[in-house]
Amino acid sequence: MKDWFYKFMQGRNGINHFSRFLSTLGTVLLIISLFLIRNTFGNFILLFGFACVFYSNYIIFSRNKVQRAKENQDYLALRRIFLGFFGKKKNKMKNLKDYKYLKCPNCKTEMKVPRGKGKIKVHCKNCGHDFITKS
Ligand SMILES: [Zn+2]
Numbered sequence: 001m002k003d004w005f006y007k008f009m010q011g012r013n014g015i016n017h018f019s020r021f022l023s024t025l026g027t028v029l030l031i032i033s034l035f036l037i038r039n040t041f042g043n044f045i046l047l048f049g050f051a052c053v054f055y056s057n058y059i060i061f062s063r064n065k066v067q068r069a070k071e072n073q074d075y076l077a078l079r080r081i082f083l084g085f086f087g088k089k090k091n092k093m094k095n096l097k098d099y100k101y102l103k104c105p106n107c108k109t110e111m112k113v114p115r116g117k118g119k120i121k122v123h124c125k126n127c128g129h130d131f132i133t134k135s
Contacts, residue, residue, distance in 0.1 A: 011063055012060070012061050012062065012063055013059055013060060013061070013062045013063070013064070013065050013068040014060060015060055016059065016068065016069075016072045017072055017075060017076055017079075018056075018059060018068075018071055018072045018075040018076075019056040019057075019059035019060050020056075021075065021079075022052045022053070022055055022056035022059070023052070023053055023056035023057075025049075025052050026049045026050070026051070026052030026053035026054075026056060027049070027053065028049075029045050029046075029048055029049030029052060030046065030049035030050070030053070032045055032049075033045040033046035033049055059071070095112065097115070098114065098115055099112040099113065099114060099115060100112065100113050100114075100115050100135055102122070102133060104122075104124040104126065104127065104129055104131070105129070105131055106124060106127050106129035106131075107124065107126050107127040107129065109124060109125075109126040109127070111124065111125070113133070113135050114135060115135055116135065117135040118134070118135065119132060119133070119134055119135075120132070120133060120134075120135050
């Protein structure tokens with residue numbers, strides 16, 4: 001049985017980050033769809049869940065490793081952008097007590113200044129514009 005499986009998987013792509021993500025997403029969607037009333041939206045979730053699981057298996061058993069590796073890279077790049085975006089937002093929320101976020105009136109670059117310092121002069125590192133603001 002193990003031997004057979006090993007032979008079967010030879011030359012195939014196997015599990016990667018993207019296939020793992022798709023099978024998790026697909027499983028979650030299928031579970032969610034169980035709790036939805038069978039309307040258009042519920043059917044869509046069900047169908048999409050099946051599609052994710054199906055494609056995840058397609059990746060694992062695919063023999064086109066080059067194409068699958070490219071897909072996986074694209075997925076990882078997207079994930080990095082996504083996580084980076086939410087990481088920044090979280091950081092900003094944490095800092096909101098001690099820092100004030102403002103935009104340079106000249107070039108619209110976002111910057112942070114310490115709170116509770118009264119009137120301060122801010123120097124934009126991007127364009128060199130100076131302006132006075134309340135902190
Ligand atoms: Zn500026």
